[in-house]
Amino acid sequence: MSGRTAGRLSSWALVLAAGAGVAVLVLPIVALLLATPWGDLPALVGDPAVLQALRLSLGTATVATTVSLLVGVPLAWVLAHDDLRGVRLLRALVTVPLVLPPVVGGVALLLLLGRRGLLGGTLHAWTGLSVPFTSVAVVLAQVFVSLPFLVLAVEGALRGADRRRALAAQTLGASPGYVLRRVTLPAVAPGVAAGAALCFTRALGEFGATVTFAGSFPGTTRTMPLAVYQAMDTAPEQAVAMSVLLLALSMTVLVALRGRWLGGLPGTGGRPAGRAR
Amino acid sequence: MLDVHARVERGALTLDVALRVPPGAVLAVMGPNGSGKSTLLEAVAGLVPLTAGHVRLGDEVLADAAAGHHRPPARRGLGVALQDGALFGHLSARENVAFGPRAQGVRAAAARAAADALLADVGLAEHARTRADRLSGGQARRVAVARAVAARPRALLLDEPFAALDAGTRHGVHGVVRRAVAAGVPALLVTHDLRDALELADALLVLEAGRAVQQGTPAEVAAAPATAYVRRVAAAG
Numbered sequence: 001m002s003g004r005t006a007g008r009l010s011s012w013a014l015v016l017a018a019g020a021g022v023a024v025l026v027l028p029i030v031a032l033l034l035a036t037p038w039g040d041l042p043a044l045v046g047d048p049a050v051l052q053a054l055r056l057s058l059g060t061a062t063v064a065t066t067v068s069l070l071v072g073v074p075l076a077w078v079l080a081h082d083d084l085r086g087v088r089l090l091r092a093l094v095t096v097p098l099v100l101p102p103v104v105g106g107v108a109l110l111l112l113l114g115r116r117g118l119l120g121g122t123l124h125a126w127t128g129l130s131v132p133f134t135s136v137a138v139v140l141a142q143v144f145v146s147l148p149f150l151v152l153a154v155e156g157a158l159r160g161a162d163r164r165r166a167l168a169a170q171t172l173g174a175s176p177g178y179v180l181r182r183v184t185l186p187a188v189a190p191g192v193a194a195g196a197a198l199c200f201t202r203a204l205g206e207f208g209a210t211v212t213f214a215g216s217f218p219g220t221t222r223t224m225p226l227a228v229y230q231a232m233d234t235a236p237e238q239a240v241a242m243s244v245l246l247l248a249l250s251m252t253v254l255v256a257l258r259g260r261w262l263g264g265l266p267g268t269g270g271r272p273a274g275r276a277r
Numbered sequence: 278m279l280d281v282h283a284r285v286e287r288g289a290l291t292l293d294v295a296l297r298v299p300p301g302a303v304l305a306v307m308g309p310n311g312s313g314k315s316t317l318l319e320a321v322a323g324l325v326p327l328t329a330g331h332v333r334l335g336d337e338v339l340a341d342a343a344a345g346h347h348r349p350p351a352r353r354g355l356g357v358a359l360q361d362g363a364l365f366g367h368l369s370a371r372e373n374v375a376f377g378p379r380a381q382g383v384r385a386a387a388a389r390a391a392a393d394a395l396l397a398d399v400g401l402a403e404h405a406r407t408r409a410d411r412l413s414g415g416q417a418r419r420v421a422v423a424r425a426v427a428a429r430p431r432a433l434l435l436d437e438p439f440a441a442l443d444a445g446t447r448h449g450v451h452g453v454v455r456r457a458v459a460a461g462v463p464a465l466l467v468t469h470d471l472r473d474a475l476e477l478a479d480a481l482l483v484l485e486a487g488r489a490v491q492q493g494t495p496a497e498v499a500a501a502p503a504t505a506y507v508r509r510v511a512a513a514g
Contacts, residue, residue, distance in 0.1 A: 164363045167324050170350040171357035172377035172428050182376070186367045 029247070036244050037237055044241035052219055053227035054245070060135060060223060061203040064142035068150045068199045073192065076154035098148045105144050106212025109137070113213075137214035138221050142203035150199040157191020197253050204249060279432050279463040282330035283320040284342070285313075292316050292487040295330075298432075298463035298480075303454070305466045305474035305495060308484035309506050314467045315360055317484070318434050321465065322357045323350040334432055334463075356430025356457070358438050360467075362421035366410030370401060370420045373409050377428030388427075395423040400449045415441040422450055426457045433457055433464035439473050451477055471499060471510050483507055 037044070044050065078084065079091050097105060113120040113131040124130050131137050161184055169179045207225040214221040216230060224246055231239035279298040284291075292313040298304045308314050319325045321332055323340065326347055332339040339348045350357075356377070364373050374392035379385065396405050399419040404412065412420065422438045435454065439447050454477060458464050468474060474481045474495040481498045483491040483506070491503040502508040 162363070164359060165365055167350070168357065168359050168363040169365070169376065169380070171322050171324070171353070171355060171359075171434075172380055172424065173351050173354070174376070174380035175351060178380050182380075183365055187365070 032240065032243055032247070035240050037240070040237065041241055041244070044238050045245055047238065049218065050227065050238065050242055050245075053222055053224050053242070056135070056138070056219065056222065057204055057224040060138045060142060061200050064139045064146060064203040065150075065196055065200045067139065067143050068147045068203075069192070069196055072147050072150040072195070072199075073154055076151045076158055076195075079151065079155045080158035094148050094151050096148075097145055098152075102141075102145050102206065102208030102210075103212050104208075106141060106209035106214075109140060109144060109209065109213040113137075113140070132213055133215045133217065133221060135214075135220050138210055138223060141209035141213045142206045145206055145209055146199040146202035149202050150195040153195030153198060154188070154192050157188045157195070160191070161187040194257055197257050201250050201253050204246070278333075278335065279321075279465070280331070280333040281317075281321055283317055283327055283332070284329035285316055285320050285325055286328050287316055287325065290316060290487050292320070292484075294482070294484065294487070294489050296465075296482055296489075298465060300461040300463055301458055302479040303458055303464045303466055303477050305468055305478035305481045306484060307468060307471070307474065307481065307507075307510065311486075312484040313487040314484055315436055316487075318357075318436050318465060318467055319359075321432075322355055322434055323348060323353050354431045355434055356425035356428045356432070356462075357434045358418070358421040358425040358436060360436040361414070362409075362417035364409035364412070364417050364420055364424070366408065368409055369406050370396060370409055370412065370416075371405040373420050374423045374427045376424060381428070391427055392423070395427055395453065396420070398449060398453045399423050400446050415443075415446065418442065419446065419450055422453060426453055430457075430462060433462055433466075435464065436467045437469065438466070439468065439470065447473075469510075471495065471513070475499065 075094065079087060079094065081087065110117065110132055112118050113123070115121060115124055115130060115132075120131065131140065165183055165187065166179050169183045170176075174182070204223075205225055206223070207229070210221065210223060211226055211229075216222045216226045222230070224242055228239050228242045228246070231242065278300060279296075281297070282295040284293045286292075290311065290313050294313070294317055296304060306314050306317060316325060320327055321339075323332075327340055327342040329342045331341045331343075334353075338344075338346060339353050340346060364370075365376065368376070371389060371392045374395055375383075375385075375388040378388040378391065383391075393402070393405055396402055399422060401416060401419055401423075404416060409417065409420065418438055418440060419442070422435060425433060425435065433454070438454070439450060442450065451473075454464065454466075466473065466478060478495050481491075481493060481495040482489055483498065483504070485504060485506060491498055491507055498507060499511045502511050
């Protein structure tokens, strides 16, 4: 066999393997879109049970993203400083939920905050409050699985926002507050936005930890993914309609992100005609 | 007069250099990679602390290691162009140049007009609105020089400002530095090109492994190289 034939064969094998990869990713979506009863979609999506689940999903995912921003940005800041002690261990801990099956996260949350949990018992004895199987539990489950996405994205952005730029700003007479406002935060903002978007879509799709820790009660804990799963038995058409709705929401976030990357920031002018003079 | 004695320990490098730059004069600093040129400049700027020595500008003490005195970089009133520019990528070239004046409270319109004039001087008038992270390396260095000068500094510290510039643009940037210095400002110019030193500098200091190995006017140094490094540089220039 000549070298050229061998090269051609192996490039065919590559193309085939890549094509199989694309098929695995795209064909299920195609099947979903083909099965969608487009004519009945407005009625199916307008069903009160669906709207209830949608409202709950958007609400909890928004709260979960806000909570993740409040604790995740400072956490990312700590992780971005390698010189601090214990940072490597901390990063490993933060990464655990990324690789942990969400249902295990749900079990762990239950063991922490359940009536007989590590903290849940004391909490109930002192305040009469119980977290599991409430909307708060939904939010906690979502934060548990989605926070690492935000932290890692923001950490990357903070590392990219080179310290030398902050130093350069200081030499120009800028106070620490001015440096933070005009240099560090704007440089980091796109990374924070991307992290928040990832975090939101992950929270929106959360299933395993939610169903374990919060259950599936209409109106309080039955978010869209849970409602889809429930509907697969009783009303498959509705399950398909809700799935398409979730798909549309995810795609919207994806497109918004791309616009952010490609469009740059407003009011900064376009690309120069060419980099080389 | 910029009067410096800088001793800095940083990794494997121990820098120990004394220098004086009179008002309106340019001191060029040359040396091989890792000889401490950038560290010297950063020590004068206050970005790295002195382990011993002092930095004085006129009758003001900017740093004095023995007295534990270290004035923060933001209050030294210097114009600094760090290596590779260190521009603010999310801001336009104009906003970068106007940054120092704006940070010091100059009104937007005035800062902007001054920035546009300086950008024209370094040949980048048409790039005023270009985002800094879309400029080429040479363009970014020119913006960095304009940004350092725009802050109306009491001393100029320029780290490799002319690297990657062709002869024509180099000339324009030389002019900007010359005009700033003519106002009575002492300047420290780190360069790897003897031509810059010969054209711009009144004195040349050669650093090797953190120590001054030769000093004099650029022409003197070029005519009588004291080390292999200086011989090589003189031959290339």
